Amino acid sequence: MRNRLKTFDYGLIIAVFSLTIFGIIMVYSSSYTLASLNNESGHFFFVRQLQWAVIGTILFTIAAFFSLRILGKMSPFLVLLSIILLILVLIPEIGQVRNHAQRWIGYGGFVFQPSEIVKLFMIIYFSYIYAKKQPYLHQFTKGVLPPLVILAAVFLLILQQPDLGSATLIMAVCGLIVVLSGVRFHHILLLGSIAIAGIFYFAVSQPYRLLRLTSFRATFDDPTGSGFHLINSYVSIATSGFTGNGLGNSVQKLGYLPEAHTDFIMAVIVEELGILGLLFVIGGYLFILYRGVQISKQVDDMYLKLLALGITFQIMIQTVFNLGAVSGMLPITGIPLPFISYGGTSLTFTLISAGILVNISGRRALNKIE
Known part of the structure; x- marks a missing residue:
């Protein structure tokens, strides 16, 4: 353990917790007015985010020392748990509806979002399975296809919530792991074509999804409807300048900008x-x-390489989805900003993911997985 402590990437740890602490501060700033109006205290969202950050930090530490070999062997059970959770969230008596979407499971005051958990579990599963399948990746039906059937099932289940953004994110990250594992180019071309066609079909198959795809390119055509979020985001950005208006001095968060402490933070x-x-x-x-x-470059084991890259690009792709929506460069998908947006499940499991990445960094000097 001492050797691993010496090789932990402390720069990565500092970056992760700098963003997390910054996020807690900005959640407090962006949510105080809303919390004061709708709850007993203006500190409501801040306290809850702080509590989840503490829990996430504890789990981050556990993940940084947990056996990655055992984690890989657990991955089929984690995927099974993922599918069970995604089915449970669709059951009316169990799943909770918010903003016309049934994406949460709750009991009493405890509420969590299964899709945030599934993101990490699918990365672990795909990294472990495709590392094991290295000897026969050239065989499509035996080496490539089986995990993709599970991915398709997960995609369709999340789509039922409905949550095309999270479903697309999971498919993109898992697809990237498949590509990085060394699958043949013509298999990649075939799978990529099917995935893009499928996402496009589901994106235009429902009027509200099609509206999201088109409204971000014609924002001002419906300023009080489909363009409302983005127009107020534009106003926030346009009135900022180089140093901004000062911490706590946002006007748009005073009821003008929806989701100010979550998606549009x-x-x-x-x-x-x-x-x-x-x-x-x-x-x-x-x-x-x-x-x-x-x-990922500094570890020799394929499983660790794929796991490190999967976690890293999951964080980055999610960031691109969020910033693209806030700036009007991509459709609004409801994807939170990692480490920063309000949301207990998102923050906790993003910190666990970062803990696993730190764990991998501590194994750079080892020749085997522990």
């Missing part, structure tokens, strides 16, 4: 802290990307 960050706040956030993510790729 970046708009509040830019409004209050300006370009400097934006550079801090983007710089943190780019550093995590750099360290994650470097860690």
Whole structure:
């Protein structure tokens, strides 16, 4: 354990917790007014996010020392648990509906979002399985196809919530793991074509999904309807400047910008802290990307390589989805900003993912998985 402590990537740890602490501060700033109006205290969302951060930090530490060999062997059971949770969330007596979507399971005051858990479990499963399948990856039906059947089932279950954003994110990350595992190019081309066609079909098959795809390119055609979120995000960004209006001084969070402490928290960050706040956030993510790729290069085991890259790119793709939506460059998908957006399940399991990445960094000097 001492040897692993010496080889932990402490730069990565600092970046992860810098973004997490920054996120807690910005959740407090962006949610105080809403919490004061709808709850007994303006500290409501801040306290809950802080509690989840503490739980996430404990689980981060456990994940940093947990046996990755055992974790890999557990992956089929984790996937089975994922499918069970995704089925349970669709049962009316169990799943909770918010904003016309049934994405949460709750009992009493405890509520969690299964799709956030599934993101990590699918990365672990795909990394472990495709590392084991290295000797026969050239065989499509034996080496490539079986895990993709499970991925398709997970995709369809999440789509029923409905949550095309999370379903697409999971498919993209798992697809990237398949590509990085060494699958033949013509298999990649076939699978990629099927995946893109499938996502496109589901995106245009429902009017509300099609509206999301088209409204971000014609935002001002319906300023009080489909364009409302994005227009207020534009206002936040446009009134910021280099240093912003000061921490706590956002106007848009006062009931104008929906989801100010969740999906659109970046708009509040830019409004209050300006370009400097934006550079801090983007710089943190780019550093995590750099360290994650470097860690993957410094381990010899294929399972660890794929796991490191899967976690790293899951964080980055999710970041791109969120920032793209806030800036109007991508459709609004409801994807939270990693480490920063309000949300207990998202924060906790993103910290667990980061803990696993730190765990891998501690094994760079080892010749075997423990």
